Amino acid sequence: MKKVSAIVCAFNEEGTLENVLRSVSESPLINETIVINDGSVDQTANIIDRLKQTIEIEAIHFKKNKGKGFAMASGVEKATGDIIVFIDADMVNLTEEHFSQLLTPILNKEADMVLGQPSETLINYNVNPFKSFTGQRAVLKEDIFIIIEKIKYSRFGVETLVNLFYQSEGKKVKNVMLRGLIHPTKFDKTSSTQAIKEYVKEGHQIALTAFKNFDLITSSIKNRFKI
Numbered sequence: 001m002k003k004v005s006a007i008v009c010a011f012n013e014e015g016t017l018e019n020v021l022r023s024v025s026e027s028p029l030i031n032e033t034i035v036i037n038d039g040s041v042d043q044t045a046n047i048i049d050r051l052k053q054t055i056e057i058e059a060i061h062f063k064k065n066k067g068k069g070f071a072m073a074s075g076v077e078k079a080t081g082d083i084i085v086f087i088d089a090d091m092v093n094l095t096e097e098h099f100s101q102l103l104t105p106i107l108n109k110e111a112d113m114v115l116g117q118p119s120e121t122l123i124n125y126n127v128n129p130f131k132s133f134t135g136q137r138a139v140l141k142e143d144i145f146i147i148i149e150k151i152k153y154s155r156f157g158v159e160t161l162v163n164l165f166y167q168s169e170g171k172k173v174k175n176v177m178l179r180g181l182i183h184p185t186k187f188d189k190t191s192s193t194q195a196i197k198e199y200v201k202e203g204h205q206i207a208l209t210a211f212k213n214f215d216l217i218t219s220s221i222k223n224r225f226k227i
Contacts, residue, residue, distance in 0.1 A: 004082075005079035006030045006084075007034050007087070008021060008024060008075075008086075009035075009068055010035060010040060019092070020089055022055065023094040025056060029100065030099065032058065033056065034058045034059075039065035067155035069161070082141055083106055083107070084138065088135035088136065090184055095181075102136060102137070111173060113172075113173045114139075115137050115173065119179045120183065133206075135159065136181075143171070157207075169219075
């Protein structure tokens with residue numbers, strides 16, 4: 001049986017982090033829980049330290065924010081599992097069924113990467129063009145470790161980078177809908193002005209990641225059309 005490591009990256013998620021970590025740590029499918037505090041300035045660090053007294057979690061604390069990509073890569077480097085499952089720290093209503101949906105296709109060798117899209121989002125799952133950007137995903141550590149250095153410096157473009165890499169390698173990717181899982185938008189968590197600023201910043205990081213990895217885009221196109 002392959003060992004599974006869960007990685008939860010958190011930046012100022014004091015409102016949801018505890019429930020996410022408890023849900024992850026209680027799952028019989030997950031053998032190891034790693035949480036990365038990416039320079040939070042709220043109560044995130046205190047919540048992690050308090051939870052460590054009652055549940056088994058490995059924690060990494062950054063004094064300054066280093067970006068989602070660096071946090072994810074640091075978790076992967078620390079992980080001892082064969083399979084990595086990434087869970088965002090702001091999820092609501094996370095259940096055991098969601099872990100099963102993400103992990104079963106990997107465990108059964110039906111997919112190389114599984115992308116889980118929360119059903120309760122701003123855009124309906126069936127028409128959502130951003131499904132591939134989801135932070136809920138499961139992969140084999142040996143696959144993702146190949147691009148670990150690139151991941152470190154991709155910041156919010158990390159999902160774009162990972163997607164391009166898997167496409168360029170011709171890996172099998174499966175999408176699943178995580179029914180009942182809620183992913184709050186930035187508009188739910190902050191002011192409209194701040195939310196727009198953050199979305200623009202993240203969009204720039206995604207575009208920059210794609211530009212820097214044009215070779216992966218080319219390989220992806222060749223694989224899709226068998227050029």
